[in-house]
Amino acid sequence: MIYLRDDAQGRALTLRALEGGPFPSRFKPENWEGFALLESAGIEKLQLESPPYVPRLQDLPKANQLRSFTLAATGESFFPQRSAERIVAPDSTKLQLAPALYPLSGITLEQLPENLPPFPAAITSAMSSAQWRFLLRLSPAGNVIDCVSLEQGGETGAAELETWLRKIQFLPDLKNPDRWISLGIGFVNQPSDGTDAR
Structure with missing residues (x-):
């Protein structure tokens, strides 16, 4: 190089x-x-230049291709007849308010007792419209040992609800000597003949 x-x-x-x-x-x-x-x-x-595409036009048939449709005659229904199911409204005179439980903490909806004791006291409109929350201490057998209202205190019907809660039998849990749960109470209409105890 x-x-x-x-x-x-x-x-x-x-x-x-x-x-x-x-x-x-x-x-x-x-x-x-x-x-x-x-x-x-x-x-x-x-670079090949292809000839422009020119489509061949064809004459359409003169006959009308749209299908004719018929309307319902005057006074007749176009849709098929259907008989609506008759819904019988429950008689409000045969219903009464009853307390119902819903879980807040420490217990699930499935663990709530199915059968509740009857509520002996009269349920007023003030009691049914109030918000009720209670803290319960349960024994291993499921009995209510202590019942404390989580509201302000002194409400009308609080003492009756506490007495009613002490009658409820919950599911036993022998592994836990002291269980603390919190519940809410609402009021629903129930048949007065006792067909639905809850």
Whole structure:
């Protein structure tokens, strides 16, 4: 490998080596004057112009293709006749308010007792519209040992509800000597004949 300076003498030696050496210089097509014309001619031949698409139109039949539909005659129903099921509303005179339990903490809805004792006291509108929450301490056998109201205290009916809660038998849990649960009490309409004890 020979390094030449970039001067007149070095360029002259480089030209003599390229022209007079045993290996001719490489031909570069992009340096040829006619390359651009040859390239454009080749590209022009490859670009085929397809003729524009012109669809052939066909005459549609003159007959009306829309199906005719008939309307219901005057006084007749278009839809089929259906007999609505008669819903008998329960007689409000045979219903009475009864307390119902819902869990707050320490117990689930499935663990609540299914059978509740009857509530002996009269349920007033003030009692049924109030929000009742109680904290209960249960024995291992499921009996209510302590009952504390979580409301302000002194509400009408609180003492009757505490007495009623102490009569409820919960599911036993012999592993826990003292269980603390919190319950809410709401009032629902129940048949007065006792068909649904809850």
